[in-house]
Amino acid sequence: MGGVAFRWGVVGRAAALDLQxxxxxxxxxxRVTVVAAGGVLVGLLGVxxxxxxxxxxxxxxxxxxxxxxxGTSWATSWWWAIxxxxxxxxxxxxxxxxxxxxxxxxxLGLLPLVVFPGLTGHANGAEARFVALGLDAVHVVAAGxxxxxxxxxVLIGRPWLDRLxxxxxxxxxxxxxxxxxxxxxxGWREIxxxxxxxxxxxxxxxxxxxxxxxxxxxxxxxxxRRLTPRLGSPDGDRAMGRSAGLEFLLGQAVLxxxxxxxxxxx
Ligand code: HEM
Numbered sequence: 704m705g706g707v708a709f710r711w712g713v714v715g716r717a718a719a720l721d722l723q724x725x726x727x728x729x730x731x732x733x734r735v736t737v738v739a740a741g742g743v744l745v746g747l748l749g750v751x752x753x754x755x756x757x758x759x760x761x762x763x764x765x766x767x768x769x770x771x772x773x774g775t776s777w778a779t780s781w782w783w784a785i786x787x788x789x790x791x792x793x794x795x796x797x798x799x800x801x802x803x804x805x806x807x808x809x810x811l812g813l814l815p816l817v818v819f820p821g822l823t824g825h826a827n828g829a830e831a832r833f834v835a836l837g838l839d840a841v842h843v844v845a846a847g848x849x850x851x852x853x854x855x856x857v858l859i860g861r862p863w864l865d866r867l868x869x870x871x872x873x874x875x876x877x878x879x880x881x882x883x884x885x886x887x888x889x890g891w892r893e894i895x896x897x898x899x900x901x902x903x904x905x906x907x908x909x910x911x912x913x914x915x916x917x918x919x920x921x922x923x924x925x926x927x928r929r930l931t932p933r934l935g936s937p938d939g940d941r942a943m944g945r946s947a948g949l950e951f952l953l954g955q956a957v958l959x960x961x962x963x964x965x966x967x968x969x
Contacts, residue, residue: 704804704817704844705851706736706795707810710802710873713852713860717870718862729802731859736795739851743786743816750823751781755850780815780822787815824965829892842885849878850954857947864943865890865934879920885912894968909946913962919953924947 714720714728734869751769754777759768772778790812798805820825829835852874860867890900890909900906926946933939 704813704847705853706732706739707806708812708848709852709855710798710806711873712848713856713867713870716735717863717866719866724863728859728863730799731794732855733798733805734860735855736798737792740752740788740792743888745786747781747784747788752937759820780819780850783815784819787812787819791816810818813847816903817847820965825893825969826889833887835892838885841881842889845878845881845885846958849875849882850951850958853947853951853954857944857951861940861944864940864947868931868934868943869946872931875923880921882916900969903969905945905964905969908960908967912957912964915953915960916957919950919957922950922953925949 709732710729714725714732717725720728720729749778752765754764755768755772758772759765791809792812794805794807794809794812796805797808798946813950817840819834820843821836825841826832826835852871854862856871893901894903894909895908900910926943930939930943933942
């Protein structure tokens with residue numbers, strides 16, 4: 704998600720970049736996206752292993768649990784996600800040579816990947832199922848856009864921060880608004896009462912996630928106001944690079960807490 708959003712939203716909109724630099728950054732983004740797509744595929748294998756391990760009767764071979772799992776509707780979503788991951792990797796690799804066609808292919812690969820968490824998580828069991836799945840997909844897209852784009856700005860965009868950060872800011876603000884709205888709706892859907900936020904493990908884990916996210920959002924807002932005017936000077940760029948790196952790390956902490964949250968019973 705980050706690679707596609709970075710290519711079109713940040714590099715594409717950073718008007719002050721010449722064509723050669725733009726192509727160079729886009730190629731670097733395509734390499735990072737290939738590696739990230741590999742990570743997605745490994746993650747999907749891990750998810751299947753965990754699911755099979757949960758299905759397995761004590762003492763039975765794991766292969767038996769796999770063959771049961773592969774006959775379920777869960778496996779249909781999983782195969783689609785695997786196909787999406789492969790398409791994402793191929794598209795990102797093609798993007799290094801054929802920019803537009805490659806990124807379009809990569810974007811197509813993202814479609815099954817953004818609905819997979821909802822289809823295999825709590826949203827799939829919600830009362831208004833399609834609304835919940837739709838909001839979940841928007842949440843995942845916003846999360847991937849924000850954290851993935853920020854990651855690429857930090858990882859490969861450092862020499863051009865003065866031009867990339869102004870193009871990144873509206874994407875970050877839009878993603879954060881979408882995350883808060885869809886996240887608040889999902890939280891209320893799963894918990895449904897004020898007391899549930901404090902009295903259940905799920906509620907407390909969600910509050911921890913919101914607290915860490917609040918720190919990141921605050922950091923982002925302060926940086927935007929304080930450091931953006933200093934961009935372009937060596938000191939200003941260094942300070943922005945450091946603080947964006949910290950934001951990215953804290954974003955990983957939000958993802959870690961989310962990984963625990965989605966495994967808890969609401
Ligand atoms: C106010 C901010 C946020 C709130 C209230 C919120 C709330 C939630 C809730 C309630 C869920 C559903 C968990 C479940 O299925 O049981 C969720 C899932 C998720 N959140 Fe957030 N979230 C917020 C911000 C973020 C941020 C900043 C990120 C990324 C860094 C993020 C990434 C995710 C991901 C990847 C999922 C998994 C979706 C799934 O498994 O279906 N969220 N969030």
